[in-house]
Amino acid sequence: MTLLKSVISCAMGLTLSAGVASAEVDFSGQTITVVVPFGEGGGTSQVFGFFRPFLQEYLPGNPLVQLLNVPGGGSIRGANQFHNTQTPDGTYLLATSTSTIVNQAARNPLVEYDLTAYEPVVLLGAETHWFTSASVIDEPYDFGPILERPLALYALNSPSSADLFHVWTFHTLGITGAKPIPGLSSSAGFQAFLRGELQISSHGTSNYLRQVQPGLESGEFKDLMSFGLIQEDGTVARMPYSPDTPTFPEQYERIHGTALAGDQLEAYRSINAIWNQASKAMFLPTGTPDEIVEVWRDAFRAILEDPDFIAQAAEQLGPTDVIIGEAARGIVASASILSDATITQLNEALAANNFTYRIE
């Protein structure tokens, strides 16, 4: 929760003039529809379902807020539907997750939507953690023995999903023995890791805290790294809830002897934006008037201060990096549009692992 609070306070500092305009916007009697391009039970529905009652309370006029699940095509169907039926009056929004951004970033030809054209309301971050078992390394955070192994297997859902970044991560670290076993969700991968069939496993924040930390404490698992939390000034910080765990750039420097720089640093920033910073996000349509956008952002700012919300968020969301305001726009842009140099790196990593899939 400390993380959540600290980030809120800097987001608050960014926009001071917000409160004035909001008086004119009133949603009373209206129904607000949030298009969720995933199934009802999914993570995106759960997160925004948690925010829903608070939004009804804090939006002016206490409108009815409903989530409209339009699953299909890895969120392409729902996001396309949003794109083609936008009404910029503040009552029609799109909720996204990493997969929605990856589809656009990887230039999937079925994508009609363009996240950079919308008005970002809020970004909710997540973190990725890697760990291994005590049978692989003795000292935590030590990639040495893994670098020497001929094979270190890890789970990969599909090369066209966000899991592609795992391939880039190990390729960039220079761990040649790391080999992806495709078709495993992160929970199936963790199961296989527990059975000793895979050597490296990864989890997002909440599962890391729930399922991995007890094993780290008992010595059964050994921590490796987190991807890193990008601060507002651009530096990369460790996660406040696991201050001893080095970040990806730290491990890169330890292995290669030089700091992450140039094209690789740029790729890291884009991937961090997709994977972590904009892990869940909410957008208003293109051309929504500024005062409506601000009303929405203010509602989220107020929710984050609500004592009930804070009490429940610890259980429902876990530590979450929240970004509200104009800072979100740059992050969405660097996530949705990848530079040619980044794409080349991703394709090289895919080729090195014998995948036929390429970003074109």
Next chain:
Amino acid sequence: MDLFFDVLGALFSFDHFVFLIAGILLGLTVGILPGLGGTTALAILLPFVSAFEPTSALALMIGVLAPTTTSDTFPAVLIGVPGTAGSQATVLDGYPMAKRGEAARALSAAFLSSMIGGVWGAIILTFAIVFAKPLILAVGFGEQFLLIVLALIMVGALTGANLVKGLASCLIGLIIGAVGLAQITAEPRLTFGTLYLIEGVPLVVVGMGLFAIPEIVSLLQSKASITEKLQLKGQWLKGFRDVAANWFLVFRCSTIGVIVGALPGLGGTVVDWIAYSHLRQTARDTTNIGKGDIRGVIAPESANNAKEGGALIPTILFGIPGSGNKVLLLGGFLLVGIQPGIEMVTTQLDLTYTIIWSLAIANIIGAAICIVLARPMSRITTVPYFILAPVLIALIFFASYQVGRDWNNFAGLMAFGLLGVIMKSYGWSRPALLIGFFLSSKIELLSYQTSAVYGMSFLWRTGSLILIGITVVTLWLLLKQKMGDETQTSERRQQMAQIRVTLGFLILPVAMTVAVAGLDYRSSLYPLGISAILAVALIVVAFSQIRARSATINGTPLPQNFLMRGVFAQEGDFFPQFKEFANLVLFFLLIVVLGFPIATVIFITTFIGLRSRRHIPLAFGLAIALLSIMWVLASLLTLQYPSGWIATVVDLPWWLSGY
């Protein structure tokens, strides 16, 4: 001990209990209609599950599933038609008893043994689950792969009248399941460039198409109420005394039920037969068995409910469902965020116990309701077909649209409905197809994962050897049994039509082969492999249908005659059913033009009115009642109806247009 009280608290919390009862009532109602078992009930429920709190949804799903093997005894005993596959053996002795005027005795004995079986199953599971952790850790990629192969072979071999046709049905399911994005390389297979087929037709739509529609269509075609006459006289206590006198039989058969239920694929369809043959082998006096012996009701009924508990083991521990309804249950679990796996016996153990004990409680309540309300409930079987069918059709269309609110689901529903009608009327196994469809992507991935991690060495792991052993022994026993009673020659019913259907299925492997021919080997190897095996299986079936004669040497039947067994088995005639299928198309067109609410009222009223003028007021009332329920659902759960063309022309209020 804390865990015990936590679970107890959860079980008897108000919400959980209310939803459990609601589910039980739904399950009982659907279970009484022959053919429409728990699979259909769950399929109708599933699109709405995610709108509830996860714990309530869980209670609802278990409530629906638990009592269907109890209430399916009604049609089995009263009219001699098994309500679900689990009560096939009950018919043998239950129906003769009903004809003798002992229906009440048979029913009460069945309900009580069913209930005891269910509770005994839960008790065994409660203790067995404690030892599950090492078991789960021992089941790696290779063992899971073999477990699925075992499940597919069993389901294929057991649910079809003919062995090869059953296996071919599995393979058809595997091929249909392979349509969509190849997981390894993300290349589309046989999607015709559509977004809808990239993810494949939703499981629930496939389930309703394959199971509900063929039953409705044959109900329409038979033009009868499910049963005409009905008599239930006293003798309830006599049934209870029968169970008490045969307590050891109940104990043995329910133990068999749990064990057989835990083997994936074996559960659903054979457990009642295994219990029945166990009775025949162990009973001292067998003269009356098959002619109305009460023990012939007690044995299968105590087993078929106990197996529901056993079947939970592979479902929640490995994510490998063993029967059609477990496929859908697992789908529902995933929807509400329950992931099968080791967490179910470690951090989520309370959830596992909640599931097991909800099942037991649902069994007790379900059986109690059946006993108390036997008279009014058995009257459901006298509702005329023309009232039941249009209501069910409207319900199924509504439910399938709710899966992702996609018009394409109507196409999927009707396509799989037609496939279901064809398969049912020409004797192909629908459960085998559903399980193949569900497990297809899993088995493809596991084959890559296994070869990447182990190569071929996985075959020498202890678990693998045990699984291979089980498969070989079971298959050998089955073949032996099937060959043993193969003396009668097959009747050549509709030989030409049968052959045409068999060869018609060849379109699938051919289309798949053409579609994946140019792809990377990691996308094409699996579909090409199963296409080849399916093509061979279909040709073998076609060959036995063409030859249509048992091979004998000096009057002794040859072993290969098992290929011929039941090769012409069929249920109903295809073309009269196909004509009734037009009702579905008609309803669909009405929805396209008028939107769902108006289409439903017109469809139900005209359908009933055309067949019985007397029932027009009732029809109108039914249509309005159905719509009101859906409106309430729509506002509670933020659902939408499919809105028709008319809404784009005339400005309609939301409750008529769909929005």
